[in-house]
Structure formats: C-alpha cells, structure tokens
Amino acid sequence: MPTPVGEMSDGQFMGIIFIDHLVHSWDLAKATGQSARLDPELAEICYEMCDPSIIEMGHEPGAF
Numbered sequence: 001m002p003t004p005v006g007e008m009s010d011g012q013f014m015g016i017i018f019i020d021h022l023v024h025s026w027d028l029a030k031a032t033g034q035s036a037r038l039d040p041e042l043a044e045i046c047y048e049m050c051d052p053s054i055i056e057m058g059h060e061p062g063a064f
Contacts, residue, residue, distance in 0.1 A: 018046065019046050019049060019050065025038070026038055
C-alpha cells in the first residue's frame with residue numbers, strides 16, 4: 001500500500017492508525033478535562049506495537 005511515508009503492508013498501516021487513534025484519544029481527553037484512562041489491554045498492545053527507536057525518538061527535544 002502506498003503511503004506518504006512509503007510502501008507498507010495493510011497490517012502495518014492499520015497498526016499505525018490504531019496507535020494514532022489510541023494516543024490521540026488520550027491527548028484529547030486530557031486537554032478537555034475528561035477521563036484520560038485508557039483500557040490497559042489496548043495500551044499494552046499499543047506499546048508492544050511501537051518500535052523502541054520511535055519511543056526513544058519521542059524523548060528528544062523538538063521531536064514533536
């Protein structure tokens with residue numbers, strides 16, 4: 001599947017969508033004063049799907 005960041009499988013693309021939606025649901029809940037508690041099972045699956053280098057990159061100043 002062609003994407004803005006290069007070719008990837010359908011499963012990889014869907015994984016990115018899953019991670020993005022879960023993380024941003026937390027962002028939006030926190031920003032609007034709602035409960036930001038995530039389902040622990042979904043959070044664990046999301047964390048396991050993340051490449052460790054991406055997680056470390058997010059800790060660098062100016063990453064986002």
